[in-house]
Amino acid sequence: MSKTALIAMSGGVDSSVAAELMKEKGFSCIGCTMRLYENDMIGEDLFGTCCSKKDTDDARAVTEKIGIPYHIFHYEKEFIDNVIEPFVCSYERGETPNPCIRCNKYLKFDILYKKAKELDCEYIVTGHYARIEEKDGHFYLKKATDLNKDQSYVLYDLTEEQLSHTMFPLGEFTKTEARQIAENNEFVTSHKSDSQDICFVPDGDYASMIKRYRGNDYPGGDIVDKEGNVLGHHNGIINYTIGQRRGLGVPADRRLYVTRLDVENNRVVLSDNEDLFEKEVMVRDFHWITGKMPEGDIRCNAKIRYKHKEQPATVTLPKEEGGICRILFDEPQRAITAGQSAVLYDGDVVLGGGIITKSFS
Incomplete structure (x- = not known):
């Protein structure tokens, strides 16, 4: 009897290929799209094009082509409560958040993860470029083979238990290879461009979106x-x-x-530009993928934003769980920003991460 996987499908090329790869591996697949806001909101230009009818139509077309069932799950309230509202509050505190991290934590790998269990699916599958490795009874989150597309940074909040029931089929592929698979299968998504902005701020104008959402200047x-x-x-x-x-x-x-x-x-x-360089970072809400905080200070590489190249640092751990971590880089880093996440790596393995709360010169 084949194992069952729930495929999170955005209507883009990556999740389309992820579904195809899982089907080729012999899994019994169910495709789904999370509806995160209503179309009338899109018509008002409040949240942009993600979850649009075109996206769901494209996802449905791919599932029909590869012969798997397809569902749309409505999580509008959950998205507002767990992603939009915290995003706006963070900007109001003078921070610059990364909402994709919260969407992964609370929507894809919590709410949708639970839905997979309800449907008796053993795995949840996404089109993220990252890898999962099982070794000695433990599950590790690792960078993608294609480092130019690596998305492990936005997945640091996953637990080992979640990783044991998650698959990232694109982790071993390059973007070029993924598009070729889509073209070979004649998917309608094969030439669809990648989203460059946050889904609910497609024009990149965060301030205008926040003003519309709050209804005030x-x-x-x-x-x-x-x-x-x-x-x-x-x-x-x-x-x-x-x-x-x-x-x-x-x-x-x-x-x-x-x-x-x-x-x-x-x-x-x-x-001046030189005043943007700092060595010390304070990090709150730190999450260790193993679920256990290491003992004593650790040496590793740390990354302070999605496009930042991780740098060597020493991490001083709090005396108790839930405390503030201190990251001291070997060399000063530019524009350390509250609200962004600091993520720790041991080689290509993600150790964990947290939210930058304050930095000092």
């Missing part, structure tokens, strides 16, 4: 230098992020960058 305030001298005026702190240079509207005789968001005083602080 945010108060302006002073733009100052690091000595507190007023340089100009901002139109709401949510419009700025650490390391930003463009769109500041401040005349200067040199390039200035956002180095701090002073939410308490509603000020945006500008300084």
Whole structure:
């Protein structure tokens, strides 16, 4: 009797190929799409095109072609509560969050994971570029073979138990190879372009999305230098992020960058590029994939944003579970940003990660 897998299908090429690969391996597959918001929201340009009728039609067309059943599951409220609302609150605190991490944690590998169990599926499958390895009774999350597409960073919140019931068929493939498989099978998604932005902010204008969601504007305030001298005026702190240079509207005789968001005083602080470099990072809500915090300080590589190349560092662990971790990089890193995740690697194995809460010079 074949094993059963629930395939999370976005209507894109990667999840389409993941479904095909699982079918080729002999699994009994069920395709599904998570509906995260209603089409009338899309019509109002509130959340963009993910979950659009075109996406679900494409996913359905692929499942029909490979001969597996297809379902749409409605998780609109769960998406608002676990992804949208925390995303907006994070920006209001002067942070720059990565909502894909929360979507993976709370939607794909929690709510949908539980749905898979209800359907008696032994595995949940996604089109992520990452690998899972079982060794000595433990399950490890590893980088993808194609490092240019590696998505292990946004999966650090998974547990060993979840990994034991998860499969990433594209982990051993390059993007070019995945597209070739789609073309060979004549999938309607084979030439579909990859999404470059957060699904509910397709135009990249986070501030406008937040204003629409909240139904209000945010108060302006002073733009100052690091000595507190007023340089100009901002139109709401949510419009700025650490390391930003463009769109500041401040005349200067040199390039200035956002180095701090002073939410308490509603000020945006500008300084020189060298002031963006720091070695120390404080991380909250740290999650270890093994479920157990190591003993003593550890040496590893750490990554502070999705496109950041991980760098060697020493991690000082809290005295008790749930405390703040301290990451000290060997060399200063640029634009360490609260709200982003710091993820630890031992070679190509993900150890865990957490949310950057504060950094010090």
